[in-house]
Amino acid sequence: MNGSSHANDQLIVSDDPQHPANHICTLCRNFYNLGWVTGTGGGTSIRKGPHIFIAPSGVQKELMQPENIFVLDYATRSYLRKPPVLKPSACTPLFMAAFDRGAGCCIHTHSQWAVLVTLLVERDAAQNGEKLGDKCFEIEMIEQIKGIPQGRGKQGMLGYFDKLRVPIIENTAHEEDLTSSLEVAMDRYPDTYAVLVRRHGVYVWGDDVQKAKTQAER
Numbered sequence: 189m190n191g192s193s194h195a196n197d198q199l200i201v202s203d204d205p206q207h208p209a210n211h212i213c214t215l216c217r218n219f220y221n222l223g224w225v226t227g228t229g230g231g232t233s234i235r236k237g238p239h240i241f242i243a244p245s246g247v248q249k250e251l252m253q254p255e256n257i258f259v260l261d262y263a264t265r266s267y268l269r270k271p272p273v274l275k276p277s278a279c280t281p282l283f284m285a286a287f288d289r290g291a292g293c294c295i296h297t298h299s300q301w302a303v304l305v306t307l308l309v310e311r312d313a314a315q316n317g318e319k320l321g322d323k324c325f326e327i328e329m330i331e332q333i334k335g336i337p338q339g340r341g342k343q344g345m346l347g348y349f350d351k352l353r354v355p356i357i358e359n360t361a362h363e364e365d366l367t368s369s370l371e372v373a374m375d376r377y378p379d380t381y382a383v384l385v386r387r388h389g390v391y392v393w394g395d396d397v398q399k400a401k402t403q404a405e406r
């Protein structure tokens with residue numbers, strides 16, 4: 189994807205691979221190779237100080253270049269940098285919900301594992317005659333749990349015998365319409381760092397990029 193030069197390019201030009209504009213492109217390339225952001229689905233957003241860096245909508249996320257990245261001023265919610273032609277990710281209001289709750293990075297994937305989990309929970313609920321309403325994916329006694337923090341503002345990680353609960357929300361026709369149910373789930377489960385979207389994927393966030401990435405990989 190080629191970008192043209194325009195205002196506020198200094199916000200996205202850096203030799204530092206950890207700069208959010210570079211980092212989002214690298215992460216999305218890696219997520220593509222994991223099968224997490226196939227087609228044009230999924231995306232990643234990073235907060236750095238007063239700025240939110242956001243991938244464009246409807247593009248092959250593995251092909252993005254730093255010049256394709258949008259920059260939003262967190263305080264005013266106005267765009268400081270808008271690449272021409274492109275639109276910001278439809279996930280933007282969902283990413284903002286994570287930033288409003290202290291996240292430094294939010295990752296949305298269409299991981300087939302995440303989708304499968306939501307289908308299994310749906311099937312189990314149907315078999316048991318239970319309503320789907322407030323269903324979570326629950327798991328315990330699995331090593332990977334030890335890499336998930338206890339919760340925001342809490343010290344330490346979950347232990348092997350702890351139960352990890354990941355809320356599941358229902359999918360909507362348009363990504364941005366997920367915002368209110370994502371916010372309800374985030375507030376009902378304040379310790380969670382992820383919300384599954386039934387028949388769609390997952391949102392995972394963390395205090396910083398490294399934590400969001402490793403928590404998404406669990």
Ligand SMILES: CSCCC(=O)C(=O)COP(=O)(O)O
Binds near residue numbers: 244247277296
């Ligand atoms: C075929 S992808 C539909 C939208 C979606 O689920 C998604 O994650 C991608 O949104 P974006 O606007 O970032 O392309």
Ligand SMILES: [Zn+2]
Binds near residue numbers: 229230296297
């Ligand atoms: Zn999606």
